[in-house]
Amino acid sequence: MSLLIVGTVAFDTIETPFGKAEKTVGGAATYIALSASAFTENIEIVSVVGEDFPAKTIEEFHKRKIGTGGLQIIPGKKSFYWAGRYRTDMNSRETLVTELNVLADFNPIVPQPFRSADFLMLGNLTPLVQQQVLNQMTKRPKLVVMDTMNYWMESMPKELAATISRVDVLTINDEEARQLSGEYSLVKAAQKIMQMGPKYLIIKKGEHGALLFYDKHVFFAPALPLEDVFDPTGAGDSFAGGFIGYLDKTKDISFDNMKRAVIFGSAIASFCVEKFGIDRLLELSTADVEDRVQEFIDLVQFDIALD
Amino acid sequence: MSLLIVGTVAFDTIETPFGKAEKTVGGAATYIALSASAFTENIEIVSVVGEDFPAKTIEEFHKRKIGTGGLQIIPGKKSFYWAGRYRTDMNSRETLVTELNVLADFNPIVPQPFRSADFLMLGNLTPLVQQQVLNQMTKRPKLVVMDTMNYWMESMPKELAATISRVDVLTINDEEARQLSGEYSLVKAAQKIMQMGPKYLIIKKGEHGALLFYDKHVFFAPALPLEDVFDPTGAGDSFAGGFIGYLDKTKDISFDNMKRAVIFGSAIASFCVEKFGIDRLLELSTADVEDRVQEFIDLVQFDIALD
Numbered sequence: 019m020s021l022l023i024v025g026t027v028a029f030d031t032i033e034t035p036f037g038k039a040e041k042t043v044g045g046a047a048t049y050i051a052l053s054a055s056a057f058t059e060n061i062e063i064v065s066v067v068g069e070d071f072p073a074k075t076i077e078e079f080h081k082r083k084i085g086t087g088g089l090q091i092i093p094g095k096k097s098f099y100w101a102g103r104y105r106t107d108m109n110s111r112e113t114l115v116t117e118l119n120v121l122a123d124f125n126p127i128v129p130q131p132f133r134s135a136d137f138l139m140l141g142n143l144t145p146l147v148q149q150q151v152l153n154q155m156t157k158r159p160k161l162v163v164m165d166t167m168n169y170w171m172e173s174m175p176k177e178l179a180a181t182i183s184r185v186d187v188l189t190i191n192d193e194e195a196r197q198l199s200g201e202y203s204l205v206k207a208a209q210k211i212m213q214m215g216p217k218y219l220i221i222k223k224g225e226h227g228a229l230l231f232y233d234k235h236v237f238f239a240p241a242l243p244l245e246d247v248f249d250p251t252g253a254g255d256s257f258a259g260g261f262i263g264y265l266d267k268t269k270d271i272s273f274d275n276m277k278r279a280v281i282f283g284s285a286i287a288s289f290c291v292e293k294f295g296i297d298r299l300l301e302l303s304t305a306d307v308e309d310r311v312q313e314f315i316d317l318v319q320f321d322i323a324l325d
Numbered sequence: 326m327s328l329l330i331v332g333t334v335a336f337d338t339i340e341t342p343f344g345k346a347e348k349t350v351g352g353a354a355t356y357i358a359l360s361a362s363a364f365t366e367n368i369e370i371v372s373v374v375g376e377d378f379p380a381k382t383i384e385e386f387h388k389r390k391i392g393t394g395g396l397q398i399i400p401g402k403k404s405f406y407w408a409g410r411y412r413t414d415m416n417s418r419e420t421l422v423t424e425l426n427v428l429a430d431f432n433p434i435v436p437q438p439f440r441s442a443d444f445l446m447l448g449n450l451t452p453l454v455q456q457q458v459l460n461q462m463t464k465r466p467k468l469v470v471m472d473t474m475n476y477w478m479e480s481m482p483k484e485l486a487a488t489i490s491r492v493d494v495l496t497i498n499d500e501e502a503r504q505l506s507g508e509y510s511l512v513k514a515a516q517k518i519m520q521m522g523p524k525y526l527i528i529k530k531g532e533h534g535a536l537l538f539y540d541k542h543v544f545f546a547p548a549l550p551l552e553d554v555f556d557p558t559g560a561g562d563s564f565a566g567g568f569i570g571y572l573d574k575t576k577d578i579s580f581d582n583m584k585r586a587v588i589f590g591s592a593i594a595s596f597c598v599e600k601f602g603i604d605r606l607l608e609l610s611t612a613d614v615e616d617r618v619q620e621f622i623d624l625v626q627f628d629i630a631l632d
Binding site: 106107202203204205206223226227229235236237238239240243244245246247274277278280281308311312315316317318320321322324 | 413414509510511512513530533534536542543544545546547550551552553554581584585587588615618619622623624625627628629631
């Protein structure tokens with residue numbers, strides 16, 4: 019199997035109540051790919067960086083069998099840069115700086131062997147770039163998962179709707195689900211959003227877990243109660259990466275297996291927030307992941323025999 | 326077995342975005358007792374009302390084997406009255422009126438046969454009244470569950486701490502857990518609160534479910550995603566009533582059985598919010614409860630076999 023990922027590869031400056039990380043490597047595709055690599059190997063990133071991007075990170079990608087044939091490096095230009103500050107509750111943040119740099123005129127090019135990838139992850143980016151990637155696929159992937167955000171709902175709702183109509187799984191957070199659907203109840207919001215195209219919807223609720231909707235079914239995965247959330251940056255992308263990486267590994271896109279994938283995604287996200295940026299993801303072992311998944315099992319497991 | 330409940334029995338006027346209920350029957354002990362009666366029979370309420378309290382509701386109690394030998398009816402006086410309005414998100418509310426009336430000088434008297442009750446539920450009330458009830462018990466109950474709120478943390482922290490030190494299970498919401506412990510992380514908050522006395526702590530997170538802490542263990546019960554929450558009043562009390570009612574019925578206070586009790590409590594709470602006040606609780610059938618618990622099982626059940 020093979021997994022194609024499009025999204026940003028970038029620098030972030032992150033301030034939390036616990037400290038500050040200056041110009042650390044981030045970006046949706048970075049988190050997604052590193053998280054997916056905990057499960058599967060044949061991964062390719064489609065993205066763009068400037069000449070300032072560290073060769074060391076590209077080596078880290080290669081060590082994890084993450085291909086960078088689709089990662090354009092633009093000479094004389096700078097990588098996408100974001101700076102933000104989290105408030106004390108860690109649930110809200112303010113953006114301090116956004117410099118698009120190379121992202122301003124990104125023209126994604128999918129390497130030939132990945133135009134027939136089985137799994138496609140459209141990380142958060144302009145819906146037009148997400149569509150350009152979809153358009154380059156020579157066969158319909160088994161599963162297309164898309165992440166997006168409120169910014170695109172406001173700035174290009176038509177283009178966003180067109181992209182959403184072409185994917186299988188949409189992942190957004192609770193506020194975005196309410197905004198996209200105009201419904202306050204997440205159950206009603208989910209029904210409306212699935213009518214826009216996706217057969218599956220994942221609503222991410224941060225520290226309150228995630229909901230997976232499919233037809234009339236709903237599955238809930240909790241977030242692990244953590245002593246401290248050190249840095250929430252990348253948690254949603256790590257979740258998505260773990261989710262699609264697990265599906266790519268197991269080659270099974272049934273609803274039951276998606277439930278498992280949501281648990282594995284939640285486990286990876288729970289590691290991501292333990293350190294700044296991608297630091298914790300770079301240290302992950304298989305044993306770490308299995309131990310963490312066991313914690314999720316213990317957290318929600320109960321045994322009721324109804325008559 | 327037998328279950329003693331102390332708490333308010335009162336009138337509420339409730340405004341939600343869906344409508345208004347004027348002077349409907351409410352109060353912590355009312356919700357707790359009606360919810361517990363879905364599981365168990367030998368229940369007694371210790372509380373106080375005025376002569377304005379409807380005989381019809383007392384009949385409803387008796388129909389459900391809820392004894393009112395400890396429910397004082399004060400001639401010439403009025404019942405406790407609360408009026409409040411929920412905001413659109415249903416997660417916050419403002420109090421419009423609080424009239425203590427008979428509650429101002431409530432002196433609880435536990436009927437003799439219930440001074441040796443196996444289960445004791447201290448519903449939200451001044452911690453002094455909760456202690457007066459504890460002091461009247463001739464033998465230590467098998468399990469004492471206590472609910473409280475932020476108001477007592479601010480107005481009588483010492484008396485509250487003294488009461489908390491004498492109970493087995495404390496139920497509070499997430500904001501209250503943070504306030505009581507001075508810790509933002511719920512995991513850290515739980516550890517501190519359990520050092521104050523209770524061996525078990527339940528943190529209620531409303532639409533985000535509930536956490537049961539015990540020693541180093543934590544169990545999470547989701548809230549059922551509902552199309553609409555009609556009226557959240559009494560949801561926490563219904564949860565507590567279902568929890569202790571199920572424990573009283575099953576006579577098993579192991580951690581594993583408490584997990585089940587948390588699920589049954591969550592199920593009862595999910596009914597409570599479907600109509601104004603106690604209306605939905607008055608219609609509950611055993612089949613309703615079993616069907617709802619099955620929905621909880623379906624909501625969180627997944628099957629992962631780790632190596």
